[in-house]
Amino acid sequence: MTKQEFLRKINDIKAQNEQKKIRGFNDYNIFSTLHKDSDEVNLHSRFIHSLLDPSGKHNQGTIFLDLFMRSCSLDEFKIDINNAKVTREDHNIDILISDEVNSKYIIIENKIYAEDQKEQIQNYIKYIYDELDEKADIYVLYLTLYGKKPSDASLGKFKLDGNYLKNGKEQVKFKSISYKNDILKWLNECRVEMQNLLKFDLIISQYIDVVKSLIGTYKNSISDSLTDFLLTKENYKYFSRNKDRDEFRIYENDYEGATKQIIENFLNDLTGKINNELKSYGVIAENIRGERINDLDLIEVYTSSTHRFWELAEGRKCILFRVYSWQHGNSKNGLYIEIINNYNMPDEDFTQKQRFIGREIFGKSEGKRERQFHYQKILPLTNGNIWELADIIINDDNFLNTIFDVINAYIIEHVGIVRTINKNLEDKKFAKKFVEGKITRKELEQYEQ
Known part of the structure; x- marks a missing residue:
């Protein structure tokens, strides 16, 4: 295929897409038009607050707040939503749900791409105790795209211990929640509740599209045909070889979309193969x-369904397998299978000790990769980015099986001992010994019996 023929096909698809737009197909989104998709303050916090606020202009009372409490499994906190007040940017708290009658307060800290500020969460807790209610019962919800934990700097003197933040005798409830799971679940339940009110259905649907765009699951109704064209092996390889030429650069967003889709398809296939x-x-x-x-960060593998979504699992302690690409511009670059900590363990120095614990229990890892219990490089990479990985996937028809075979062997070798550790981590004495690196492989084998 000549360059002219290839570009003519792309231009033909673009022309077809323009005709679709004329016929009414479009990806127009009022939220994305007014704000960047990642605008935490002016888009996400403002819209989420507008739904949660019982006195908001939606005139639906406590419906959205009640659904939020249920979607995030907060029923046990027993806030009286009929007495609840929802505010935004109160003392810089993104969203604050207050039940002053029962001294209950829910802090929602919303993070998409912004970094944590020093002692941010600590200051919010202090503000509620000092200015609002010294006997307050506080629940901190840390909202991110995928449910990650807050930084130690943000927590200040508080330490994350399971589903609590603790500072001496002070303790408040804590949960990581995510746009990917909790917010999308809540929004879809809101849509169901509002299904007879077209106005709300359209508004919430558009916001759902923004969230899906952020987590990479939104399907563009116009450019899918061009993405499909570039996903064909020959077409993708041709474009990849020519992507730096001037005539091709105007299509770099379409190429990026196809690259993401190649990675996503591969990871879905690999995840399915592991599960099956x-x-x-x-x-x-x-x-x-x-x-x-x-x-x-590619795939996580848990030894039990109760450890799935470990950041959201009510502080459940576990270790897990992870497939991960390391990219730091040196010989460490590559695809790895690892055994890692889920960060719900006690002891702030635990992370520094992981490699010594791992060496004792799982054996010495090859190379110099740090801060994992154990790891194995399963694919050397030059750059360690998705462009390189996508090229390998496209060029090697047997790549899925090759990578799976290595992952399969690694998991089978270590899954028994990982499961034994996870079964015993709820025991405080065992967890303490494990964190301190005092559990030997021989002792673990006795626990297995």
């Missing part, structure tokens, strides 16, 4: 890759 072929080992695999172009 390792079913007898009781493991659960989850595709966790972020939307951002070079975010290569």
Whole structure:
């Protein structure tokens, strides 16, 4: 195929898409038109607050707040939503739900791409105790795209211990929640509740599209045909070889979309293969890759369904397998299978000790990769980014099976001991010994029996 023929096909698809627009197909979104998709303050916090506020202009009372409490499994906090007041940017708190009659307060800290501020959450808690209610019962919800935990700097003197933040005798409830799971679940339930009110259905649907765009699951109604064209092996390889030429640069967004889709399809296939072929080992695999172009946290593998979405699992302690791409411009670059901590363990120095614990229990890892219990490089990479990975996937028809075979062997080798650790981590004495690196492989084998 000549360059002219290839570009003519792309231009033909673009022309067809223009005709679709004329006939009414479009991706017009009022939220994205007015704000960047990632605008935490002016888009996301403002819209979420507008629904949660019982006195808001939606005139639906407590319906949205009640659905939010249920979607995020907050029923046990027993806030009286009929007495609830929902405010935004009160002392810089993104969203604050207050039940002053019962001294209950829910802090929602909304983070998309912004970094945590020093002692941010600590200051919010202090403000409620000092200025609003010294006997307050506080619940902190840390909202991110995928449910990650807050930084130690943000927590200040508080330490995350399971589903609590603790500072001496002070303790408040804590939960990481995500746009990917909790917010989308809530929004879809809001749509169901409002299904007879077309205005609300359209508004909430458009906001759902913004959230899906952020987490990489939104399907563009216009450019899908061009993405499909570029997903064809020959077409993608041709474009990849020519992407730096001037005539091709105007299509770089379409190329990026196709690249993301190649990675997503591969990860879905690999996740499915792990779940199907390792079913007898009781493991659960989850595709966790972020939307951002070079975010290569790829797949997590849990030894029990109760450990799935570990950041949201009510502080459940566990260790897990992860497939991850390391990219730091040196010989460490590559695709890895690892055993990692889920960060719900006690002891602030735990992370520094992981490599020593791992060496004792799982054996020495090859290379110099740090802060993991154990790891194995399963694919050397030059750059470690998704462009390189997508090229490998496209060019090697057997790549899925090759990578799976290595992951399969690694998980089978270690899954028994990982499961034994996870079964015993709820025991405080065991967890303390494990965190301190005092559990030996021989002792773990006795626990297995």
